[in-house]
Amino acid sequence: MNTNRPTWTKPWSYKEGILISLSLLVLGFGLEYLSNGIGTDNLLIYPNNLYMGIIIVTLILFLAIIGKSWTITEWLQSTAAAICSIGLLLLVSLLMGLTLQYDDGAGETIRRLGLSHILTSWQYLLANLLLLLSLGLTTIKSIWNFSWNKLGFTISHLGLWIVIFGGNFGSIQLERLQVKLIEGEISNIAHNNSGSPIKELPFAIKLNDFILEEYNPKIALVYNEAGIMFKDESSSIVIAELGNYGTISNWNIEILEYIYSSAKAGNKYYQINEPGAAPSAFIRATNLTGTTVEGWVHCGSFNRQYESLKLDDEYSAIMLFPEPKEYISKIEILTTERPPESISLEVNKPYYIDGWKLYQMGYDYELGRWSNTSIIEVIRDPWLRIVYAGIFMMLAGAMFMFWVGSKKNMK
Amino acid sequence: MGWIKEKYEIESIINEFTMDWINFPIYTCFILIIWMLGLLFVSINSKRRFNSTLGNLLLIFGVLMLIAMLSVLWINLERPPLRTLGETRLWYSIFLSVVGLIFYWRWKYNWFLVFSFSMSGLFIILNIIYPENFNKSLMPALHSGWFVPHVVVYIISYALLGASSIVAVKQLFDTYVKGKSSSNAISLADNLVYLGFSFLTMGLLFGALWAKEAWGHYWTWDPKETWAFLTWSVYLIYIHGRIKDSLKENTAMWVLAFGFIILLICWFGVNYLPSTANSVHTYSKT
Numbered sequence: 001m002n003t004n005r006p007t008w009t010k011p012w013s014y015k016e017g018i019l020i021s022l023s024l025l026v027l028g029f030g031l032e033y034l035s036n037g038i039g040t041d042n043l044l045i046y047p048n049n050l051y052m053g054i055i056i057v058t059l060i061l062f063l064a065i066i067g068k069s070w071t072i073t074e075w076l077q078s079t080a081a082a083i084c085s086i087g088l089l090l091l092v093s094l095l096m097g098l099t100l101q102y103d104d105g106a107g108e109t110i111r112r113l114g115l116s117h118i119l120t121s122w123q124y125l126l127a128n129l130l131l132l133l134s135l136g137l138t139t140i141k142s143i144w145n146f147s148w149n150k151l152g153f154t155i156s157h158l159g160l161w162i163v164i165f166g167g168n169f170g171s172i173q174l175e176r177l178q179v180k181l182i183e184g185e186i187s188n189i190a191h192n193n194s195g196s197p198i199k200e201l202p203f204a205i206k207l208n209d210f211i212l213e214e215y216n217p218k219i220a221l222v223y224n225e226a227g228i229m230f231k232d233e234s235s236s237i238v239i240a241e242l243g244n245y246g247t248i249s250n251w252n253i254e255i256l257e258y259i260y261s262s263a264k265a266g267n268k269y270y271q272i273n274e275p276g277a278a279p280s281a282f283i284r285a286t287n288l289t290g291t292t293v294e295g296w297v298h299c300g301s302f303n304r305q306y307e308s309l310k311l312d313d314e315y316s317a318i319m320l321f322p323e324p325k326e327y328i329s330k331i332e333i334l335t336t337e338r339p340p341e342s343i344s345l346e347v348n349k350p351y352y353i354d355g356w357k358l359y360q361m362g363y364d365y366e367l368g369r370w371s372n373t374s375i376i377e378v379i380r381d382p383w384l385r386i387v388y389a390g391i392f393m394m395l396a397g398a399m400f401m402f403w404v405g406s407k408k409n410m411k
Numbered sequence: 412m413g414w415i416k417e418k419y420e421i422e423s424i425i426n427e428f429t430m431d432w433i434n435f436p437i438y439t440c441f442i443l444i445i446w447m448l449g450l451l452f453v454s455i456n457s458k459r460r461f462n463s464t465l466g467n468l469l470l471i472f473g474v475l476m477l478i479a480m481l482s483v484l485w486i487n488l489e490r491p492p493l494r495t496l497g498e499t500r501l502w503y504s505i506f507l508s509v510v511g512l513i514f515y516w517r518w519k520y521n522w523f524l525v526f527s528f529s530m531s532g533l534f535i536i537l538n539i540i541y542p543e544n545f546n547k548s549l550m551p552a553l554h555s556g557w558f559v560p561h562v563v564v565y566i567i568s569y570a571l572l573g574a575s576s577i578v579a580v581k582q583l584f585d586t587y588v589k590g591k592s593s594s595n596a597i598s599l600a601d602n603l604v605y606l607g608f609s610f611l612t613m614g615l616l617f618g619a620l621w622a623k624e625a626w627g628h629y630w631t632w633d634p635k636e637t638w639a640f641l642t643w644s645v646y647l648i649y650i651h652g653r654i655k656d657s658l659k660e661n662t663a664m665w666v667l668a669f670g671f672i673i674l675l676i677c678w679f680g681v682n683y684l685p686s687t688a689n690s691v692h693t694y695s696k697t
Contacts (some may be wrong), residue, residue: 324551405605
């Protein structure tokens with residue numbers, strides 16, 4: 001880096017880069033403040049995102065073809081511009097990483113400067129534009145001077161450009177809605193987050209059955225007086241499973257009997273199948289001095305009282321609520337054109353139909369496995385394929401990097 | 412209740428036999444010994460062709476045994492062994508050792524071979540010491556084929572980038588305190604960052620692909636994601652800064668040292684930041 005060169009004379013480098021980045025940052029904060037903290041929320045809506053995209057691509061092509069030898073174009077293709085533009089986006093993202101986003105309790109100044117909604121702030125938009133320009137021109141240059149040796153460079157840069165572009169301007173068209181289903185009923189109305197109906201879907205969904213699988217519940221100790229759980233690094237729970245045993249604090253706990261679905265009659269629990277019949281276990285607790293306590297613990301449910309077992313003045317044994325392992329909605333998709341389709345929808349396994357992805361999202365948490373409602377999330381993202389193309393290009397680029405490594409080692 | 416106890420004692424013994432975990436320590440101790448021998452042969456006088464070949468064969472044999480064990484477990488459990496923490500640790504062990512070998516063949520770094528096999532062995536030893544973790548329950552969002560690649564790739568990347576910042580800190584110390592620095596150290600740092608960054612990119616993108624399947628969108632700027640992006644950006648700056656020595660060497664070393672702080676915040680610190688009140692990435696809250 002030649003430090004004797006006067007600023008703004010060719011070729012631009014870090015000095016100009018830092019000035020440009022800081023000016024954009026100040027401009028961003030200024031626009032945000034003047035727009036009263038509304039940000040770019042109303043600006044970047046469909047179809048404005050498409051116009052924005054066309055303008056950016058045209059600008060990049062214009063600079064690459066007409067302004068090929070301009071000082072600014074050469075700077076945008078330089079390493080200094082890459083570092084300054086990544087640095088600016090890093091700075092803006094750092095603000096996002098440090099402040100609570102979309103916080104209704106944010107102070108007036110914080111909100112007006114866009115710090116409570118960085119993603120829709122002017123400073124974030126400007127930082128992305130600078131990066132897209134620099135990255136776009138660098139990519140075009142490497143495509144025009146294409147060589148097989150630099151294939152990894154070209155695809156990783158092009159991939160990143162597509163991901164940033166599609167992720168920022170494309171995902172504005174993302175539709176993310178919910179359908180609340182009740183067993184035996186059919187619905188095609190999608191709601192937004194706050195529950196107001198938004199849209200009629202091109203298909204209807206019928207919930208035939210909602211199934212929730214649970215892990216065996218855990219047995220833990222609580223302090224009688226404080227009512228809080230005993231916790232230890234090594235072991236603070238015993239899984240309720242016939243024959244299982246373990247040590248918590250100074251008590252050795254054995255599970256002598258375990259019933260997954262049970263109810264109390266007299267002073268004993270029996271196997272019974274009805275809504276709210278929750279797990280119970282007959283346990284034996286022995287402490288180091290040989291004192292033995294035996295009795296039932298029961299975790300309770302929305303309509304059953306829990307039962308704990310007092311061990312001594314300090315501790316009682318309790319059974320925690322079982323944790324969900326998997327939940328599945330057995331649904332039927334009804335369309336006008338095709339015969340109905342029966343599918344099992346579970347977490348991590350979305351189902352794709354007519355441009356929409358269906359996700360198992362939630363259920364009635366209070367009723368747990370007796371829930372007869374299921375919440376399905378429906379998502380449409382017309383840009384997904386484009387962004388995925390970018391992601392796979394970046395992955396390929398990363399594999400090139402793994403194989404080729406640092407250039408300095410290619411002796 | 413005496414008969415119940417006897418009954419469950421017998422039952423639990425039978426269960427353990429069919430589970431195959433009871434034989435775990437015997438098999439794995441054997442694998443660990445084979446690996447140690449392999450590393451010994453590779454490290455000691457590796458210029459002799461015989462030593463190097465024998466060492467490599469021993470290491471490969473150990474890895475194959477581990478894969479065979481996992482396959483038997485898969486068949487016995489009648490489901491992919493990806494559910495419990497102990498099972499995923501087995502996958503780490505296999506991935507780490509395979510990556511270590513491929514890496515070694517490509518770059519000939521002995522230390523990386525020792526490092527990756529030690530990490531792999533550590534996971535095996537953890538499985539022997541804490542067998543009760545085999546039953547650890549995973550929340551539904553973590554039941555995914557992406558879980559293992561995402562986590563393993565990140566672990567490798569963090570380890571490499573961590574090593575690169577050790578180099579950076581030593582280099583800065585040498586420059587400012589001793590007044591001299593070595594160019595060897597910088598090219599070592601470059602290598603570590605390039606390899607670590609390629610894994611970091613893969614981990615980040617695997618995470619994005621998984622997020623689409625589990626949470627509906629590939630990127631939601633959840634605090635963990637924001638910090639993962641910040642980490643990725645800092646190393647991206649370092650890599651660009653090293654092109655034709657665009658940044659002064661000292662500045663580059665500062666970037667590397669700073670990058671590790673961001674990485675640590677991303678890994679451990681995020682949970683303590685005010686911005687994480689609504690994060691979906693915190694699994695340890697109970």
